[in-house]
Amino acid sequence: MRTIQDIVRYLRIYRRYIGRRMYLVFVLTVATALAQGFGITLLLPLLQASQTTSGSPENMSTAERLLQDLLQWMGIADSMTGILGFIAVVFIGKGLLQFANGGYQGYLQSRLLRELKRKLFDAYQRMDYRYYIERNTGHFINVINQQVNLFFSSFSSFASFLTQVVTTISYFAFAFAITWKFSLMAIGVGLILFGLFRRLNVYVRELSRKRSSEMSQLNKLLVQGLQSFKYIASTNQGGHLRSGVTESIRRLTHYIFRQRIAGAFTSALKEPFSVLLIVGLIAIQVTVFEAPVAPIFVALLLFHRGMQALISMQSGFQAMMDRAGAVEMVDDEFKEVQHHQEPQGEHRLAPLESSISFENATFSYDESEGPVLRDINLTIPANTTVAFVGESGAGKSTLVDLVTCMLKPQEGKLLIDGTPSNEIDLASWRSQIGYVSQETVVFDDTIANNICLWAGDIEEDEALRERVQDAARRAHADHFIQDLPDGYQTTVGDRGVRLSGGQRQRLFIARELFKQPNLLILDEATSALDTESERYIQDSIDALKGEMTVLIIAHRLSTIKNVDRVYVMEEGQVVEAGSYEDLRYRDESRFRSMVEMQSL
CATH class of the missing domain: 3.40.50.300 (P-loop containing nucleotide triphosphate hydrolases)
Incomplete structure (x- = not known):
């Protein structure tokens, strides 16, 4: 039952991303399998036509009589040339159906890959900022690049598996129609074999899940190592990172090796098991049931093909289980990202003309750690230049993230030209x-x-x-x-x-x-500049006064002397506000202490 549940589950996942067109694959698969089984079954009347005396109708099975009636209707029942020509036509038709099936599968696969990557990238572009900061870059790269590729190839394995299922049923059905005793024995053995493979499939799927998870871990370490290459190389501190990468690679390759061993076991079992089963069953059929040779010969060919298809079915299912972790990871990631999409308002903002206002705004990343911003009340008039200063961790960057609507106040409001942030069409605001x-x-x-x-x-x-x-x-x-x-x-x-x-x-x-822009945010924008460049940039910023709204976060207080208003932040609150000169000379002012520490 678990195998059936897995098939239904993955079928629903593929349907979610491919749509109803995938069912055409199954229609073509059934048609191909039926044509192939029917073509082989036509060997029976061919053998009978080659004999000097054909069997009497009373001794024929129902399938034989139906075939004989069909050939007589076509006028070729006693003509070996006619039957051979009919067999050729059937297999040519089967080849055309197989080509159509393979070509259409290729089309669906390419469309699946294109749609998955595009939709996942679009979903990442619209994901909530808080979801983004809870993940790492390696995870996103792993999902959209490696896991999507494995998801893509898993559909091929799934289609191959279903093809083999239909083909196996087709072969066994035709064989059953010719000689049911022989067929019952073969089907019984096949079911036993299928039951034995179930445990192997569970083992392979678990390896696939571990492999997908480990690929995210390895990607994270590789991205961190490459992004920090200059620092790590210049300080010779790559040892710990290298040991982490080496251990992750060891685990990953171990999972891959175990998957390949399972695949090799299935492949090695395929041919000998099929031959031994067929030989044993024919011996029983001839010696015990004393059945005629011609039906057994055709049934032999059908069952040999059927057993090959049965083992291939297991190989296909195993290949699908090899990639099950990727299918599950991509599907789960889609659900997670879609669940964490940015809430989008419908009010399109015109160019900023009035103000940006906070009303009792409070925000926390983790409620157990307390708020990062508390009861923020301030108004930034349009086309003014304001600065936020304070120690690291005071909440300045979080306040900016609220202004850009990357984060939303959990209490209170942010108003842009009087419109609450949760009602704003974000693109219309961020484009400014x-x-x-x-x-x-x-x-x-x-x-x-x-x-x-x-x-x-x-x-x-x-x-x-x-x-x-x-x-x-x-x-x-x-x-x-x-x-x-x-x-x-x-x-x-x-x-x-x-x-x-x-x-x-x-x-x-x-x-x-x-x-x-209408709003320019400068978050320590001149911190990496030399004194001369900083002076030129400062002149450029000063030249913008009155042309646009400028919001500056600064530690170097010399860069904010010409702003219209300074807000001093401490522990998530605005504790002082005023012009630079007003705060600079105010008694017991925190800002004054900050200026004196920088000897300004």
């Missing part, structure tokens, strides 16, 4: 935001494409080229770009590895200035 974070986001592409994000070819579009260069000049990046070998067409490498830290940051800022 430029965001420069401490972690530079640079793509392995040209300088130009990193600034305009593939908006076009600057060599062919003069207006686009001017916009890109203007954004670079405003970010004080144009001079170093011009010094690169290929200028704006220079490829910067993975995560901008061919640029210095300050150059990457200026390139990042240039991209956000190119976007011409």
Whole structure:
């Protein structure tokens, strides 16, 4: 019963992603199997036609009489040439059906792979930020790249398994119609064999689940190692990471080895078991039941094919179990990601014109650890420049995540131009935001494409080229770009590895200035810059005053002297607010202490 439940379960999963078209595969499979079994069964009247005296109708089985009636209706019952021609036509038809079946399976597989990768990537693009931070990059890469590929190949194994099921039933059914005693014995032995294989299938499926899980673990370690290559290599601290990778590889290859041993056992059993079974059953049929030779010969061929198909059915099911972990992981991941999709409002925002307001906003990542932000009440008028300062862990970055709607207040409200954040169409809001974070986001592409994000070819579009260069000049990046070998067409490498830290940051800022946002968020945007570059960037930021809303998170307080308002945060609360000069000279001000510590 467990095997049937597994088949039904995987059938539903495939149906979920492929649709009803998959049933055409089964129709073609049944037609192919019937044509093949029927073609072999036609050997019986061929043998009888070759004999000088054919058997009397009284001694024929029902199947033999039906075949004889069909051939007589066609006018070829006593013609070996006619019967041979009919057999040839049947097998040509079977070949065409098999070709159609294989071609259509290939089409469905390619569509399945395309749909799975696209839908999963789209789902990842819309997943809730909190779900994202609870996972690791290696897990996502493993699912969308490796596990989806295994899911894709599992459908081929599943289709092959069902093909062998239908083929086996077809062969046994035709053999049963010719000589039922012989067939009953063979089917009984086949059922015993199938029962023995059940335990092997459970073992293989468990190995598949462990293999899929281990691939996520290995991917996580590999991503971490490659992303941290410079640090690990320069400090010679790769030993622990290497031992983790080595141990993960050992477990993974051990699971694969055990899967291959199980597959080799099934393959090795296939031929000898089939031959021994057929020989033994024929000996019993001839010596005990004294049955005629011609039906036994045809039944022999059918059962030999049937036993081969039965073992192949086990191989197909085992191959499917090899990939069961991937099927389950991908299906579970789809359910998880869809369950954690960002809630989307329907109100499309016009360009920011009034304010961003918090009303008693509270947020916590884990309720047991207490809130990260508590009772935030503040208003940021449009086209003003504000700064948030405070020690690490004060809640500044979390507050920014609320502004971008990556996180939602658990209590209280965030209002954008008076509209609650849970009612906002997120794309209409985020398309207005430029965001420069401490972690530079640079793509392995040209300088130009990193600034305009593939908006076009600057060599062919003069207006686009001017916009890109203007954004670079405003970010004080144009001079170093011009010094690169290929200028704006220079490829910067993975995560901008061919640029210095300050150059990457200026390139990042240039991209956000190119976007011409209504809200520009600068999260320690100048922390990686030298003093001169920081001064130029600061001049660019100051030039934006009144043109757009600018929200700055800063530890270096010298960069916020010209902002309209400063908010001082401590333990998730705004404890002071005012202009730079007002807070700087206020008695017993926390901000004043911070300024004095930096000797400003």
